[in-house]
Amino acid sequence: MNILGMFAPGPNPSAALVMDGILIAWAEEERFNRIKTSPNDFPFKAARFCLEKAGVNLDQIDVIAYGWDCTRYAMEAPIFYEEQYTKYNDTEAYNKLQQAYRLNLYHPDRIAQTLRLGLRSLSSTNKVPPIKYYSHHLSHAASAFYASGFEAANIVSIDGSGEEVCTMLAKGTKEGIEVLQEQKLPHSLGGVYATFTEFLGFQPYMDEGKVTGLASYGTYNQELQDKLDKVLSFDAETGEYAVNPYMRFIGKHSYGRRFTDEFVALFGAPRPKGQSALDAPYPDLAFAVQWRLEQTVMTMVKHLHGQTGLKNVCLAGGVAMNCAMNGKIAQMDVVENFFVQPAATDNGVSMGAALLAAQEHGANPRFTMNHAYWGPSYSNEVIEKALENAKVSYRKMTSAATLAAETARMLADGKIIGWMQGSMEIGARALGARSILASPLGKEMKDKLNLEVKHREHWRPFCPSIKAESYERFIALDAAKHDALFMNVALPVVEAERVNIPSCVHVDGTARVQRVTKDVNPLFWSVLDEFEKLTGYGILINTSFNVQGEPTACTPQDALRCFFSTGLDALVIGDFILMKNS
Numbered sequence: 131m132n133i134l135g136m137f138a139p140g141p142n143p144s145a146a147l148v149m150d151g152i153l154i155a156w157a158e159e160e161r162f163n164r165i166k167t168s169p170n171d172f173p174f175k176a177a178r179f180c181l182e183k184a185g186v187n188l189d190q191i192d193v194i195a196y197g198w199d200c201t202r203y204a205m206e207a208p209i210f211y212e213e214q215y216t217k218y219n220d221t222e223a224y225n226k227l228q229q230a231y232r233l234n235l236y237h238p239d240r241i242a243q244t245l246r247l248g249l250r251s252l253s254s255t256n257k258v259p260p261i262k263y264y265s266h267h268l269s270h271a272a273s274a275f276y277a278s279g280f281e282a283a284n285i286v287s288i289d290g291s292g293e294e295v296c297t298m299l300a301k302g303t304k305e306g307i308e309v310l311q312e313q314k315l316p317h318s319l320g321g322v323y324a325t326f327t328e329f330l331g332f333q334p335y336m337d338e339g340k341v342t343g344l345a346s347y348g349t350y351n352q353e354l355q356d357k358l359d360k361v362l363s364f365d366a367e368t369g370e371y372a373v374n375p376y377m378r379f380i381g382k383h384s385y386g387r388r389f390t391d392e393f394v395a396l397f398g399a400p401r402p403k404g405q406s407a408l409d410a411p412y413p414d415l416a417f418a419v420q421w422r423l424e425q426t427v428m429t430m431v432k433h434l435h436g437q438t439g440l441k442n443v444c445l446a447g448g449v450a451m452n453c454a455m456n457g458k459i460a461q462m463d464v465v466e467n468f469f470v471q472p473a474a475t476d477n478g479v480s481m482g483a484a485l486l487a488a489q490e491h492g493a494n495p496r497f498t499m500n501h502a503y504w505g506p507s508y509s510n511e512v513i514e515k516a517l518e519n520a521k522v523s524y525r526k527m528t529s530a531a532t533l534a535a536e537t538a539r540m541l542a543d544g545k546i547i548g549w550m551q552g553s554m555e556i557g558a559r560a561l562g563a564r565s566i567l568a569s570p571l572g573k574e575m576k577d578k579l580n581l582e583v584k585h586r587e588h589w590r591p592f593c594p595s596i597k598a599e600s601y602e603r604f605i606a607l608d609a610a611k612h613d614a615l616f617m618n619v620a621l622p623v624v625e626a627e628r629v630n631i632p633s634c635v636h637v638d639g640t641a642r643v644q645r646v647t648k649d650v651n652p653l654f655w656s657v658l659d660e661f662e663k664l665t666g667y668g669i670l671i672n673t674s675f676n677v678q679g680e681p682t683a684c685t686p687q688d689a690l691r692c693f694f695s696t697g698l699d700a701l702v703i704g705d706f707i708l709m710k711n712s
Contacts (some may be wrong), residue, residue: 131491132190134177134259135484136245137197137269139235141167142477144556146504149178149482151493153277155180156504156556158477164688167336170454170576173480179506181252184254188253188506194245194261197269197479200238203293208233209483210294212453214315220380238249238263264483266292267309267447268300270474273482274295274444275302278469279498282442284434286427289447289475290320290335299430306489310437316375319423320449322362325378325388326419330412331401334388335448336597339418339558340570342454344407344592346638358463369430378529408589424455441466444484450474451558451617453642457620472502472557472616495604501650502561504617507556513704516686524706530653537702538660541569541670544700546583548675550689554682559617559675561644562595562654564682564689566635566698567585568671569661570594575633575671582697586678593617593642594634597658597668601645604669615673619642634671644672 135146138159148461160168162175167637181187186428195448209228246258270287285300285307296318299311323341324334332340337578361378365469381390384398394400401412430565430658439450443465445456450470460468485495517524528531540547549565560566566583568575580588595617596604605614609621628635635641648655673682677696683689686703693701693708701708 131489131493132182132186132192133195133484133487134191134193134478135195135197135482136173136177136482137476137479137489138172139168139170141475142475143168143171143176144473144477144480145176145180146481146484147175147184147493148481148488149184150608151488151495153481153485153497153504153608155183156473156481157506157554158473158556161505161684163430164681166679166681167343169335172244172248178252178446183506188259189255189257191259193487194259194482195619196241196261197266197476198236198241198263199265199293199484200236200241201261202263202265203236204233204238207294218316218375220545222393234251234286247448262487265294266294266479267298267312268309269479269482269486269531270446270487271298271300271302271444271482273478274446274450274469274474276482276485276496277499278442278444279496280442280444280467280469282440283467283469283693284431284438284440284442285446286430286434287446287603288319288427288449290318290324291315296320299434299439302444303490307414310434313371314464316378317371317373319362319371319373319377319426320447321388321422322373323449323452325393325420326387326415327399328386330407330416330553331403338448338452340407340590342415342420342452344416345420345454345637346636347408347589348413348415349646350421351414351418353423354414354418358418360396361393361540362422362426364422364426364427364429366425369425369426369428395449397649402673404520405590407587420454423449423452424458427455428459428462431459431462431633433571433630435464443468445470446474446478448475453618453620454640456618457609457640460619460621461609461653468612472559472561472618473500474557474618477557500615502555502557502559503553503563504556506684507553508704510704510706513686513706517706517708518689520690522690522708524708526691527705527707530656533702533705533707534653534656535660536707537567537657538664541567541657542664543568543659544572544698546579547614548683548689548698548701548703549691550675550683550701552685552702557616559593560682561617562646562651562672562683564675566673566675567657569665570634570669570671571665571667573632578697579633579673582672584670584673584678585696591636591642592634592671592673593644594631594669595644595646595654595658595672597662598645598647598680599653600662600668603642604631604641614645615650617642619643631667631669
């Protein structure tokens with residue numbers, strides 16, 4: 131049974147291919163069309179890649195699994211929205227216009243026609259397989275639970291909304307996924323976080339990580355928490371929460387799209403362009419919404435444990451990319467094992483829908499995901515041809531050992547290196563396939579990377595990759611029990627080591643870490659090992675191979691563009707090393 135999973139439109143559309151219950155390929159559309167998050171596009175280029183990687187064409191696909199229940203959405207959602215419109219007085223009619231737009235956006239006739247037009251070139255018969263629609267949050271849940279390796283687990287899926295559902299609590303067992311509780315629009319935790327993202331001067335559904343980083347510069351403020359009660363209240367026993375729609379989308383919008391004038395009257399004017407996000411009151415505002423999110427979700431997890439008795443937890447949905455919240459959950463007493471797959475936002479929905487379809491057709495789709503390398507790769511022949519076409523000078527290394535040793539030497543000398551090796555990662559985090567690498571040992575490196583390479587705010591932190599054998603040296607033992615394979619959990623760094631690796635420890639003493647094992651990525655592990663031989667530290671700064679506002683480099687040409695347009699000192703791509711003139 132060959133299944134092509136897809137989801138669009140919306141931020142991070144992707145495609146995934148599952149054959150006989152096994153995940154074969156998985157990629158995001160932005161990697162191919164070079165539009166950050168590709169919010170208005172369907173993943174046709176990603177689908178082509180998946181088919182080409184497996185050596186099949188569309189005629190050999192049995193079903194397209196789509197991660198949005200368009201049929202139910204067309205039949206039931208209009209009734210739901212009409213009830214909402216009646217329940218909440220909306221004199222501006224702003225919200226109803228948004229509802230009408232979304233109902234049309236995901237109408238099954240529109241989706242089916244768009245897929246037929248976009249995919250038929252991949253078929254020799256000009257035909258498209260049947261489309262099966264799956265619940266958005268159930269697809270999120272499957273993407274986490276079926277890839278966790280857990281026999282049973284509690285599942286929490288939270289995002290802006292999927293159909294009309296914003297949060298889903300479920301239990302996963304060998305029989306499948308049982309939905310235990312749902313919270314529907316307008317009660318969206320992801321939506322509230324997006325509101326504050328825009329209010330704080332960032333791009334919603336893209337820059338939420340900036341709010342998380344900014345929160346560490348703020349402090350608890352009871353007055354702000356009291357104000358937040360008027361936007362997002364929650365039950366401290368169950369985690370059930372309520373969002374006030376008059377603060378987000380019902381009413382006049384003189385200042386922004388995702389917050390009303392009533393919201394501005396409560397919190398003041400949004401941050402203007404040109405004013406630093408570190409100026410008061412913005413860090414405290416970021417802290418307030420981050421703290422409220424953490425408390426709400428942690429209470430949900432605790433309450434869910436009380437219902438099921440399970441101590442394995444899977445998190446999914448866009449909110450699951452909040453690494454600071456994840457770190458708090460991972461260290462809870464009621465959590466023994468914790469899993470967030472590397473593409474927890476909507477880029478994971480295509481994979482989840484495909485796994486649901488596989489199970490529905492009799493396959494066992496469950497596996498233990500220990501890597502994120504499901505994307506495109508390029509041979510040394512292809513890379514060398516790209517280098518020759520670009521008329522650049524390069525050296526070819528004679529072995530993997532020589533390549534790793536030379537890379538580590540440059541890093542120990544303070545060089546900043548673009549690193550492109552093997553199959554590309556899925557998701558937002560660099561995991562040693564498309565990375566920018568640097569030494570964390572000098573405190574000046576963070577500022578240098580932000581200013582000269584990433585071209586972003588100076589206060590934003592960088593994350594470390596750590597050799598597995600050195601992991602517990604840097605991460606506290608009570609937190610080190612968690613896998614941390616995908617750089618999506620922020621954990622406290624051992625206090626004695628913080629001064630030694632200042633450029634990859636955030637202001638709150640945490641780091642969003644990746645534990646690198648030799649069996650999963652032997653070449654990247656070898657670089658860390660060689661760096662440790664030279665410096666005594668098996669740890670490196672590892673950030674995505676891009677500049678702010680652009681997707682991560684995918685092809686050799688992407689890598690060359692990023693290399694020559696930034697302050698990178700060297701490029702290590704396949705077996706080849708490029709250096710800039712000093």
